[in-house]
Amino acid sequence: MYKAMIVDDEPAIREGLSSIIDWGDCGFRIVDTAGNGREALEKFGEHRPELVIVDIRMPGMSGLEVIRSIREMNGEPFHFLILSGYADFDYARQAMGFGVDGYLLKPVDEEEMTTELKRVRQSIEDEKEDGKWGSPPSYERDWIEALLFPVHGEQAPDDVERSNSLHRASKEAEHQSGDGKHGQQLALPALDWGSYQVILLDLRIPDWDRQARQSASKQRLTEMCREQGRGIVFEAGIYTGLLLPATLKTEEDAVQLLASWRQELQPWVTEIYVAAGDPVDILNDIARSFEQALRLLERTFLFRAERVMLPGDLHELETVDAGMDALNDRAADDPIRYAEKLYYALDMANGEAATRVIKEMEARFPRVYRTESAIKAAFAQTFTLALNKYAAGQEHSRAVLEEHSSLITDVYAYSTLCELVDHSLEHVLKWIGQTDTGGKEIIMKQMIDFIHSHYDGNLRLELLADMFNYNSGYLGKLFKSYTGEAFNAYLDKVRIERARELLAQGIKVHQVAGRVGYANADYFHSKFKKYAGMSPSSYRNRVQKNGGTDGS
Structure with a gap:
């Protein structure tokens, strides 16, 4: 009974053909199936089936490319049947020029398939009788592949058989090299190297x-x-x-x-x-x-x-x-956390901070997400969240998204993590337009601008210290020296000034508290009274009584 393999990217086709055909009656047995071209080549090398039934159109590597590869890599006259949809009918007919035995239209007719299989079986039997099978086109390659890929279900040759095989290969090489043509010899590498x-x-x-x-x-x-x-x-x-x-x-x-x-x-x-x-x-x-x-x-x-x-x-x-404890790490290495940091770096146009964020992702994500697809998904999610948040604050948000969407889509095109990180950094730094934040004065101005733009968020000195790669205590001293106020005091003043404006518009106190960055209304109440000298509600009532001005 001869070996056959089915190659199709549709699981239903692979399973259906395996079950509806009486393969034994046709002289074949299914040794394996493959879902794409690269898998087909790998499994072909393992089983070396006499017949391959292959879909002509598959993603990545087409059926014709599979056939060409097998033809180029092997000496025996292997046989092929093409599966094709109606739209590929002309294409399938052209495949006959590549030595394909026949083509079958999907959905496959059981009777037609059986007839084709029996015809191919007869061709194989005729070829074997004529001695067309079994000739060693590359004896040293075949011998090595026999060592590495023993036939499925059989024991690999023992030491004696391997030694005899090597001896026969060497003798055949000597025989072929003695043809005397122009004094040339077959360049067979000596296999007694001492190490391999x-x-x-x-x-x-x-x-x-x-x-x-x-x-x-x-x-x-x-x-x-x-x-x-x-x-x-x-x-x-x-x-x-x-x-x-x-x-x-x-x-x-x-x-x-x-x-x-x-x-x-x-x-x-x-x-x-x-x-x-x-x-x-x-x-x-x-x-x-x-x-x-x-x-x-x-x-x-x-x-x-x-x-x-x-x-x-x-x-x-x-x-x-293997990573570390994924359950413990996932909370700290969630893409949402890195997206927030990357967004702040982009918003401050801080190339150095963006570089640190992406480098940290490079170091941490493989330990948590482990597989290539999961790592890429984590990068793509981080970039998506950061880009969407950045674009939301821009006047032409759609244009921003369109201009930088390749940062996300290209993640899946890279072959290595190194390529992914390097090209992503190149994109981000080009976007930011700089790789250095400059001196301390520029950093202080960036911090002040950032506070005035993001006072309504969960803004912390530690976060900004991380962005600028400073110790938080040292950055706090720099800020106080530059502004004359501590970071938290400055932030509170900015928030209260904005709260005054909102209260003057008649907005409710608890709504104002949330809009200026205070999650707790009672805390907002105490902060406002400290800076304004009265409660938020009293201030709102006074302003409205004075016709929209605070009367001070």
Whole structure:
């Protein structure tokens, strides 16, 4: 019975096809399903099914791109059936030129599907009889992939079988290298290196012309291995793998290697992220090195250094993943708290304060929100709240929102936390138009302006001290020296002056209290009497009696 895999971004399609078709009667068994192109390539490498049934139009990577990738990476004549909607009918017919066995319109007809499956099964049987299956186009790559990705449900080869496999591979290499053409020999890296290290590369390639770029970049990596006389390039799902002698021993090595690969692959890729597993002494242990490299690469989002990720980084990154006590931290690290601080920094046009807020988010959010999607959501929520609050106080609020909405939407486009923070800071500082608040006199003027603009909020000296990166006690002394009054006394005077204006308009006392920043009406009453010499209600009555003036 032959293996088949279903690739479709709709779960109902995957489940439906798996259940309504009598696969055994058609000569197949479903070994797995995939919801997108990248997952399909990863699972194909694991199962190597003879038949892939794939949706032609999926987000990210189309069905045709999946087919091209499998064709380029593998030697056997694998078979494909295309699933398409009616709107993609012409597109599906064009796919026949890529070696696709057939196309089926959705919703799939059970009888038509059964007929197609039996036809494909007969093609596979004819090919196997003719010896078209099983030829090793890349024996060293296949051997390494067998070590790393044993067939599902089967035991990996034992040491003796692996040694025999390696011996056969070496003999085949000798045979192929002895063809005598122009004195050339096949460049098979010697595998008795004494130590082995798996390195994984995540090649970021633009969607346009993806397959050609991917193929060219991998070809260049293979050429570099050949030029250096060592190294084997292999497929590792969505990543590209290399097996090398122990190459990366220091951070300096890691910096140089990443720089070298970036330069060599620059024509085809937009960015490269690389991780290396621990070196191992025997070839049979390379799976352990591979697992470490994979765990590292899965944490690329949190890695900031401009170098290859090394095994020593794993503990630190997994500690960040584990975080601290999330229940205790969430209250202190709620996006609402950071949004308030960022809003104040924006409103005061204080680039230094905005930088500190975003840097603090960079340090704290990963410990609380843990996953890439949750961290990005926390950043987006913070920026949304801060931007909305800022825009609400502007004359042209809609224009402000439109101009700076990319600060929020771009959060989800960045591949690493480093990129997210750096680009967000660049946007915010450009928005503010400065990176330095200037001298102490400018800070005092900013504080006074801020008090007059925000007297009705929960304004505290500690908050402003945090914004300006001052000790609150020292900032309080600076403020008193500049204004002649303590911060709280100055704030109270501003609030009471505004309260006088509101009371003169006949507004009720408890409403005035809330409008000028006093949550407690009794407290407002005592403060007003202290500064005005009478109660708020008496003041309002006197002003109204005098025709709208306080008579003083």
